[in-house]
Structures are given as C-alpha cells and as structure tokens.
Amino acid sequence: MTLIRNNWTKQEIESIYNKPVLELIYDAATVHRQFHEASEVQVCTLLSVKTGGCPEDCAYCPQAARYHTEVKVQKLMEVEEVIGKALEAKEAGSTRFCMGAAWREVRDNRDFDKVLEMVKGVSTMGMEVCCTLGMLSPEQAQKLKDAGLYAYNHNLDTSEEFYNDIITTRNYGDRLETLENVRSAKISVCSGGIIGMGEKEGDRIGMLHTLATLPEHPESVPVNALVPVEGTPLEDQEKVSVWEMVRMIATARIIMPKAMVRLSAGRVRMTLEEQALCFMAGANSIFAGDKLLTTPNPGYVQDKEMFQILQLSPRPSHKENLAKIPVL
Template identity: 80%
Template sequence: MTEIRNDWTREEISEIYHSPLLNLIYRAATVHREYHDTGEVQVCTLLSVKTGGCPEDCAYCPQAARYHTDVKVHKLLPTEEVLQKAKEAKEAGSTRFCMGAAWREVRDNKDFDRVLDMVKGVNAMDMEVCCTLGMLTEDQAMKLKDAGLYAYNHNLDTSEEHYEEIISTRSYDDRLETIDNVRKAKISVCSGGIIGMGEGDKDRIGMLLTLSTLEEHPESVPVNALVPVEGTPLAEQPRVSVWEMIRMIATARIIMPKAMVRLSAGRVKMNMEEQALCFMAGANSIFAGDKLLTTPNNDVVVDDEMFQVLNLKPRKAHKGEASVKFEQIPS
C-alpha cells in the first residue's frame, strides 16, 4: 500500500509531474487502485445560490463586480428553490450537492441563517452537502457543521508565488486560515485550483506542494482548467491541453492517494476519450448539470452515455474514508 505522506518536497513532486506521461498515468492508476474502486466516479452538482456582485478581483471570475461580463446579479435564492434543485440533482444521479455564493466572506446575518437552513434541508435528503461561501471564521464553520455540512470548498487557485498575479483582495494566508477553520470544525476539506491562468509548471507544482504538505490532505481536490470569460482579465488565455490536466490529476493522485480528485471546470471542452484518460490517471469525481456556477458544463445525457460506455458507476453518498484496498478489480 502506498504510504500517505505530508512531507513531500518540491523536488519530489517535480520529478513525478515531469515523468514520462504514460509512466505517470500508470503509476497514478496503480495508486488509485490501492485506495479507490476504479469503476466508481462520484457525480456532484454545483449550484450558484447567490450570483455576481462580488467585491473581490479574482482575474478568472465573471462574478466580480468590477468586470463587465454577461453575468446577471441575483440575491440569495429562496430556500425552497434551492432544495428543489437539490432534489432534482439527486434524482438525476448526483450524490453531492454544493452551494456557492459570490461573497468575499461569510457574514453573521439573515442570509447566512438561510444558508444554514439550506444545508439542513439538503442534508436531510441524504446527500453530501458542500458549500463555497468565501472566507469563514471558526465559529461560522462550527455553525455549518452543526447544520449538517459535509464539506467546504475553498480553493487555493494557484501557487503562493503566482497568487498576487491573480488576486489582490485577499491573501494566500487568508485562504489557508479558512481551510484551517474548516478542519477545526471537523468538516471535510475540498481545496484545489485552476490551471491555465498564465502560470508555469513550477506554479502548478507549488500549489500541489502546499496541498500535499498540509497537516491533513484535503479529502477532495478539484482540478479546474480555466474557462476564459469575456470581460475578465484572463479572457484571452489559451485553452489548457488535456495532457496538462492529466499531469495535474495524476500527480495529485500519487501524492494525495486517499483524496477524491475532481475533474472540474473545463471538462465541457473534453471528449469522452480525453475524460477517460483523466479517470485512468486518478480522477474519480465529476460535476454534472448544465452550469458550474456561471460557466457551461456537460449535458447530463452525454454524461450518462459516457458512464455506460466506460462501465462506470456513481459513487454513493457518505461512503466515508476511502481506505479499502481493492486488490482484485476486474480489468
């Protein structure tokens, strides 16, 4: 069984990341088989419960108030509407429902109270309920935990060195502090990043280094490819290749064996064969539905066809720690 390590060095991760691609995929697939069922992929749904008008300046984000994009600002959705969306997502096969709000930080007000009600409602459906609401205090994290929150997403986005090129309105340490507050509340941590924002390989390796040397690895690591949006500073960035996504997914799988590695934004540009390579390299989660917050996503019918062709089955909710070794999985 591959050892779980939190003392990775930049040089070790760089050597893995830059290894010959087919060798890298094989190694990642081997580690994946030790900790996960290779025929199982979790289907998640991400809903924007409060869209646009964000005071931050994240260069990739069409929800920032300072950029002129096609995103229409809307206030926090009614609780009943969110719970109906969660019900529809579950009926369509999702076992994890994530709610995103375009806030810089959570404030202790009526909107947060309503989010707590949403969390309680989704949790009652026996789905893994996740939120991404911006910065969070330890007390707020505890309130979310008490309401039944399963996971909290707070991405690092990129390396600490490249971070200031992307965001100036909050620091890297702010992000790490929120992750720490989530961990203290015993909520599952979901944290990854975005590639294709003008960073180099060393930045991608740096982000993976930070994640893999946390006291505990995130239980969930989303790997996103930038979806350039007109009106944002990164609108003209070229598309990330599938090979770059595979290197990120495979390296994440090798250095954080137990994590759910989520093939996230950018999947809409991939064909079935490219996605299959990502699954082979260790990805074991996707987001379903026509939107990822405000960006396009894959059609549910197309995803269903892919699952049938690749003989994949949806992972059940609340499966717990992925610590079972699947020694003899039919190939």
C-alpha cells in the same frame, strides 16, 4: 506499499509531475486502485445560490462586480427553491450537492441564516452537502457543521508566488486560515486550483505541494481548467491541453492517495476520450449539470452516455475510504 505522506518536497513532486506521461498515468492508476474502486466516479452538482456582484478581483471570475461580463447579479435564492434543485440533482444521480455564493466572506446576517437552513434541508436527503461561500471564521464554520454541512470548498487557485498576479483583494494566508477553520470544525476539506491562468509549471507544482503538506490532506481536490470568460482579464488565455490536466490529476492522485480528485471546470471543452484519460489518471469525481456556477458544463444526458460507454458507476454518498495504509 503506498504511504500517506505530508512531508513531500517540491523536488519530489516535480519529479513525479515530469515523468514520461504514460508511466505517470500507470503509476497514478496503480495508486488509485489501492485506495478506490476504479470504476466508481462520484457525480456532484454545483448550484450558484447567490450570483454576481462579488467585491473580489479574481482575474478568472465573471462574478466579480468590477468586470463587465454577461453575468447578471442575483440575490440569494429562497430556501425552498434550493431544496427543489437539490432534489432534482439527486434524482439525476448526484450524490454531492454544493452551494456557492459570490461573497468575499461570510457575514453573520439573515443571508447566512438562510444558507444554514439550506444546509439543514439538503443534509436530510442523504446527499453530501457542500458549500463555497468565501472566507469563514471558526464560529461560522462551527455553525455550518451544526447545521449538517459535510464539506466546505475553498480553493487555493494557484501557488503562493503566483497568487497576487490573479487576486489582490485577499492573500494566500487568508485562504489557508479558512481551510484551518474548516478542518478545526471537523468539516471535510475541499481545496484545489485552476490551471491555464498564465502560471508556470512550477506554480502548479507549488500549489500541489501546499495541499499535500497540510497537516491533513484535503478529502477533495478539484482540478479545474480555466474557462476563459469575455470581460475578465483572462479572457484571451489559451486552452489547457489534456496532457496538462492529466499531469495535474495523476500527480495529485499519487501524492494525496485518499483524496477524491475532481475533474471540474473545463470538461465542456474536452472530448469523451480526453475525459477517459483523466479517469485513468486517477480522477474519480465530476460535476454534472449544464452549468458550474456561471460557466458551461456538459449536461446530465451527455454524462449518462459517457458513464455507459466507459462502464463507470456513480459512487455512493458518504462512502468512507477503508484502505488501511500506514501514514508516514
């Protein structure tokens, strides 16, 4: 019987991560079937509602103002336009709609008021509405909750030890504090990271350890492979192999069984067969649409074909996990 645990040690996670890969996939697939419908994959859409001009220095991000990339700064979109995009996403099969703004933190101003209106509008469509807006105070988290926000994304990105190699304009504690504020407002937590940024295997294990030892596991764990962008400090990083992605996904599935493990950025560089391996290892969510904020992503038509070939069905929105598994 699989137990929900929040007391994992790094050594335990490391031993899972380093299992022979076929054994690891089998173990993860077994856990996955205890908690989820194996043939269901949630389709999500991520829209950049305010693009570029961010004061942060995240080494992977083309939206940082200090890097010279092809991303053009765009002001916050109008509410009606965002509602229209959400409707398009729903009609294309998405059941979760996430809005991202290139802000360091949320400020109490007219732009935030507009985002609250966007949340209210999308939440009436029956979709899970998610935001990723940077750091958040307890009061702002509560305002988002009151507007109908279902989930908030704030990735840890990597381990605490490697964090300063990637970002210097905020610290790891800021990330964890925002997650705590989101949890306190009773908003679903979405938090994961990126691999392929020059981190060591121990950093990947460290990030998973931080997530798996939070007081409550995130309901959603995105696993991203870096998509290098010209003009950013990480533009020359090598492509992450599918086996690295599989190890991350499978380990996340085993140590956080109830979480939605999201196969996120980097799918555009993966074959259908490689994506199938990730689903076998426990991934049960993808982001659809030709862009993930500003980086390329497979289009809806490609994904529809993949679902047909693999005989996958879209997971309904707001589907609660009813598996009665004891907590340790």
